[in-house]
Amino acid sequence: MTVSREKVPGVVIAGLRGGSGKTIISLGITAAWRARNITVAPFKKGPDYIDAGWLSRAAGRPCYNLDTYLCAQSVVQTSYLTHSQSCDIAMVEGNRGLYDGIDLDGTTSTSELAKLLDLPVILVLDCTKSTRTMAAVLMGCMQFDPDINICGVILNRMAGKRHEGKVRANIEHFCNIPVFGALPKLKQEDFPERHMGLVTSEEHQESDTSLARARQVALDNIDVDELFRRITSFKGQGMPLVDNDRQESVPAMNTAENKKQATDISTVTIGVVRDSAFQFYYPDNIEALENLGAGIKFISPLSQSDIPEVDAIYMGGGFPETHATQLSANQVFRDNLKALSRKGLPIYAECGGLIFLGESICLDDVVYPMTGILPLRFGLSKRPQGHGYTEVEVVNENPFYAKGEVLRGHEFRYSKVISIDYDDSAMAFKMTRGKGIIEKKDGFFKDNTFGTYTHIHTLGTTSWAPSLIAKARRFKASRQ
Template sequence: MIPRVIVAGVTSSVGKTSISIAIMRALREKGYTVQGFKVGPDYIDPSYHTSITGRQSRNLDPWLMGEKGVIQSFHDASIDADLAVIEGVMGLFDGLSGKDNFASTAHIAKLLKSHVILVIDAAKAARSVAAVALGFMKFDPSIRVAGVILNNVAGDKHARYCIDALKQIKIPVLGTIKRNKEIQLQERHLGLVPTGERKELNYKAVQVADYMKEQIDIDKTIAIAKKASKLHIKTNNINKKIKAITAIALDESFNFYYADNLDILRSLGAELKFFSPVNDRHIPDADGLYIGGGFPEVLAEKLEKNSDMLSAVRKVATDGMPIYAECGGLMYLTRSITEFNGAKHNMVNLFDVDTIMDKKLTLNYTEARVVNSCVIAKNGKTIRGHEFHYSRIDDSSKDIRFAYQLKKGKGVNGSNDGLIEYNTLASYMHMHFANRNYAENFLLACKAYSKH
């Protein structure tokens, strides 16, 4: 089984992504084929992994995928790699609740039998970093914390104080990253800016990785990765093939897709055709349409000006083409998007509601019961996902039909999600197709449409 290591933080915003891509960059320079992973529901951080490794990074999330789905995805993605680097989410033990480790980085470490490198922001501490590290080592002894990387170190003297303290608890220090405000990844309201949105961010990722990798002991990191225990995997055989053409909206506005989702569609027999709602005038000839999340509010003016595309999407929707849209895709299909500054832009107008950007973050795992059959699931099914956005839907229309009744999460109005119109489903909820029935149902709807 592939050598692997998890880069975990004591909290969010300690530099996990920067340190992860630095390790990936150093490994590639040593000739390793590196597979990146991100714990949790995140579309942005994996784009930095992909930029550095040249391989599509994957997500690992037990809530979305189930434990078997996590292990299977890890195996499938890393089978031809030399070493896997797995970036954690939030703090090491932060997951679905405070009761246990479910859906946390620690949960993934146990599932994948992987050792953990703990990242500590040392900016406002010295000897106390040892107390922090010791607490993480003892909180759950079954999680193997094998080393520490200190970020935001002021200088050599500060580093020496921290290292001397960590020696007392017998934990290896794999790196001390000197503070440098000029070497930082760019952020905005949903975290880092995706690399697919602006080409210069790929250069910035390399710059950050090159600065940090020189301050990390990569040989010790490799040695830790090689300690990972063997995993037992059952091969996932897919026999069903559903021939259908699916158009995928992919550009600087819409790029929140789990790579596994696209691969699963392909494995089921779909042909994927990509297009840009920002730059293209027409949708490719297809049997169905998948509009993922992203940042339509950032380029709302350009989306509005592309009236040919707005009309094209509305036309295929009213014609009954199966359309599945998530978050940013939902926003695009509403009547309008109002930016943070109050500027209002017309959108597809499939749903008689408006999207309004909101400074309040909605961030949840979600669970819903299907109350109206839709293109991905029949009435009565239970669906899990997640939501992550700074917008709200003005749902004043009395004619709204919802697919989902929420057991967990906020959705559109606090109790429902998944707007339905014609053969379109659009929700704030993002899903992972580890449960292949969702993808199968969508492709079956596409195939039926192709024959109408």
């Protein structure tokens, strides 16, 4: 397959570790460029919803995830080309440390993605209590993989001008690359954190104010104009599509042509449960449903009692535990969803959605009732209960996946199962990587309701959207 689209220039913002400050710097630069009427295409490396949500707000357009574990490399390249079209520049925020991957070869690392897309890297250096050593660390990163183009750095958490001057002088002398800016230590209240990173932009009561703050910090401390000039003048070696035996073809992206083709297909309505409690959705997943002829209707158990007429429901992850009082108080919605499930309405839920399908969640010794669709009772731990990539084999017949399929996904959660009533035939997945619901099993289903801790990305799990649409059509036909 060949892709004729013109490649838009872009940059990867990377760090030495998680928590180095690259998210706030990426947000600030994106918002600053947008304020200069530069159209920025935002991307997040890896399986992340929270940073992607903030980047989407900063850029004023959807942020797409690029992940070479979840998707074939050719799909990742095509996603970058497709979703950056008609933009002036692309902003790709990395994750963890620049070279951190799942094996010795750095597979799934930010550096792997930078090479795959042939993009230069700006490295964020947390300079806390360090001066000359930062030049040594940077030099090591530059020499570790000569194919990575670290074209500049941004210094973070500076103690003052004297500190900044020393670090700048050492980097410019020993490493001979530009320092595009230096940020002071910022107050945490602008971007408060929780156990999975930043608080989501939907939950942050003053998210626009925080973004304005990040923009001003970038304008005050980073030469965003020179950075834009350098990135857009970067001459790469092109970006040929690669062969990948995990996936032979590139799934259709959300384009005008695909939407036009979808109008010829009998439409169904998919209810997407989205509000501040449930907001973990990849744009590609919702767009895949639209491409197959679905109309999307957003639903909120926080603000609605009645459930509109839909042919299926997709319920993503989020933080139902922080909204447990409101969710449990809305008994009418909970009862309505349970009744629809018993009537065979297709329901697909991930992580936080799985919790809402259960009987209850216990927080600080207080039990909050959920829908009771699945016989699961949840609690919350102070330590991660599932954190990272997953791989599952479909071992039992179920409403959404064919037996024998192997799927790749991810799980990030602090929730835990306190008790469960099930038999093995009600668990669709056997985990070959990851933890799942219980005893390396996941994908709990009853009737046409399916709940899983495993998040999937439709560009890697191409059977998901057609399966949900097919179930929705059958349910719609059964009511006519």
